[in-house]
Amino acid sequence: MFFSTVFIAMREIRANLMRSILTTLGIIIGVGAVIIVVSLGNGATQQVQNDLSELGNNLLALVPGDQNQGSANRLVQMFTEDDVDAIREQVPSVLMVAPVLTQVVMAVNGNENYGSSVRGTTNDYFAIRNLDVVRGRTFTAGELRSGRPVCVIGETVRRELFGVQDPVGAEIRLSANSEVNCEVIGLLEEKGADTFGNDQDDFMVAPLAMVQRRLAGNRDVTLVFMNAVSDEAREDAIEGVTQLMRERRRVRDDQDSDFFIQDLKEVQAQIAQVTGIMTIFVSAIAGISLLVGGIGVMNIMLVSVTERTREIGIRLAIGAQEMDVLIQFLVEAILLSIMGGIIGVAVGVGVSYLAAGALGFPFLVSQEAVIIAVVFSGIIGIAFGFFPAFRAARLDPIEALRYE
């Protein structure tokens, strides 16, 4: 009985194939939109998470200046190496601390020259930022203390300056306020571009003392990277460092801090929130589309019931009960809607795949979204198919048989 009902419904849908597909267009668009948005949202979130975990676990950045103006303000007081030592000794929830002084330089190797930047820092920097040296080595204690001119270069710098040559052991000239010849002792693992398209391999790393004395000509620390001992300790670390730095920089109680701490987990949370809002917004539009699609299904089912009045009359005359006719038309409406849902999923997955490829996101189709979309389209079939099916079931067999 069930199979013959489904079979009859399939035949009716096939008999009016074009009409059936047009009818379900609203459902196709609605379901497709949900799949696309959820897939791309998941992909973007995944991408951001990958980027952030690439940056380092529980990474915190201590930045001088007002949070809104950043370090662009030239009058901002920079940090010192003593600040870094104080954080290391006095804030227990901070695991590692790396001072950074960034200097824009022109790098020259023979005839090749390339503009990039040098980050003067310590070996902790590699650990905090999850940077691996794939060839060569990091700095020795002696190099760090004396400020010997050695550097570890990123993949982009290697490509620009060395091409096919082996960089390790070669000497390059760096020029900023002054010039220094610098031995390349290591090569960093390639990281590629981040979500926003920034090249993450376009820099060099050198001992802090070297960059301070030989290139920048000052004893500043422009940025301090830290990581908290654990995910839960992030709040403690932020609070501890903030308090310590306010004391050290003599910020009065009624004044705002002249520095701020960036928590990448928060950036991540913000991006997730934006993605969430987008998902809700587009889902609302998709919901309206599904509603319109449902009304389309109801409309065409009413047409179908009218067209098939005589058939309904025959069925009632030869012994169909109201429930038999009701179920027959309901099954047809549900099949129609689910068909739209499945086409919508196919369209959504296809578009998501192409869009993910174009945007460089990972292609992630949410199984839940697919199941929910198909089930929901079935529910739409029941909701909007019920009225036409009820009308069919309530037909008077005598009138229906007389219908031309």
Next chain:
Amino acid sequence: MSVTGNEQRLIEFANVSKFYGEGEAEVRALDGVSFTVDDGEFVAVMGSSGSGKSTSMNILGCLDAPTGGNYFFRGVDVGTLTRNQRALLRRHYLGFVFQGFNLLKRTSALSNVELPMVYRRTSARKRRKTALAALDAVGLSDRVHHSSSELSGGQQQRVAIARAIATEPALLLADEPTGNLDSERSHEIMQLLRRLNEEEGITILLVTHEEDMASYAKRQIVFKDGHITSDTFSGGGSR
């Protein structure tokens, strides 16, 4: 659902009335009609249009309920049954043959004959076997997979008869079954109906306005203006 009671008496119309409209617009389609039909009879219900024969057919077929009097089917008062109970009664005890054939379009002869058994929840295998036998009985074994649009009028009506008899109904109601057919085809259909009555013992109620069709039946009831004007047994041997 089972209908028990007087086994011999299949149908009893007791003072059955059917009025449409109210007041001055009131139409008395049936006005206090009484008759009985026993198992195995072949009855022709005759009359001109508006005589009440179609109304009584609808009531006999449990498609409509009388506004007055009682219609007993195997002793059960059909007037007290709900819409769904009447559907069950049709499903298990009645077979219909209509003037306009009323087969499902785009559907094979076989599927059309199987349809009433689908509602009886008969298994697919038994359905097929019974339907093939019924189509064989009406001489359409070679047209089993043709859709109704591929069949002539006479063939379509024979499919409709196969559909009606496949369920072995207690009563076969034929409403102007030859109305859309030429003379030769009409006589073929009537001979088929008479054979079903004589050989299979199926009780048949035939509604017609043509006397030579009615003469195939063993009994003729004539309606006029909502009343029975004559009820005669001819023996049905005229042809």
